Amino acid sequence: MTADQATHYCLNLACGSDQGQVAAVSALLNQHGAYIEQFSVFDDHTTERFYVRSVFSLSSSVQALRSAFAELAVGFPQAQWKVHDLAEPTRVLVMVSKFDHCLRELIAQWRRGELKMDIVAIVSNHPDLAPLAEAEGIPFHHIPITADTKPAQEAKLKQLIADTDAEFIVLARYMQVLSETLCHELHGRVINIHHSFLPGFKGGKPYQQAHDRGVKLIGATAHFATTDLDEGPIIEQSVERVDHADTPQNLSQAGRLVESLVLSRALRFVLDRRVFINGMKTVVLR
Known part of the structure; x- marks a missing residue:
């Protein structure tokens, strides 16, 4: 050779x-x-x-x-x-709800060869993004979840992860909380994007909350999902400067851009095998 x-x-x-x-x-x-x-x-x-x-x-x-x-x-x-x-692309399953900005950026970077992975499936609790998945030739799985159906639907999700042999699961604005059992079983494999510098502005309408507080910086945080909601080991963060004249809609637009950037960058670090979990934090070797 x-x-x-x-x-x-x-x-x-x-x-x-x-x-x-x-x-x-x-x-x-x-x-x-x-x-x-x-x-x-x-x-x-x-x-x-x-x-x-x-x-x-x-x-x-x-x-x-x-x-x-x-x-x-x-x-x-x-x-x-x-x-x-490194010649073998990492198998990644992406989960979304209705927002498509993070998903579109991941697909674009994947198509350009900037993310060394195979997107093996897209999973959503809503059917809205099925046409996008179909246009990209990616299998789409609609798994709606309610409080009553959550155990059975998460069982379907676990089976799908096993069937696709997905190493990592990316929550690209997936607006459902994973159960404690699933978080334990997938420890170190689930990457989430949060619409702020953690732990600020949790819950609904984060950009309205940011506007009401008159923030001067908005940001996004990519982290590993744990049983503590939005408090897992942080992989990557970034911010955008804003001011008093920005409306909640302006903040939301800027937020979508920084969310997409931070999630794709964090995933690249993971795919490059740069990220180690060290207790409640990470080591990212450059």
């Missing part, structure tokens, strides 16, 4: 902090003929956790590398690791 034919991989490692870990990881990669292109580390002294992200090309057997790394990781405290094949 020539260098041009070498496959690119990404190693992710999270473990307890200890001396000599960078040297051990880089030495093992070198021993197996890996050409290291990116190597980022972070040692969180507050939690005593150590994080590594390395992108490398490899012309030899990745299985041999994985076996060797499994032996090495035994010596690392509380190690969690994986070697990802």
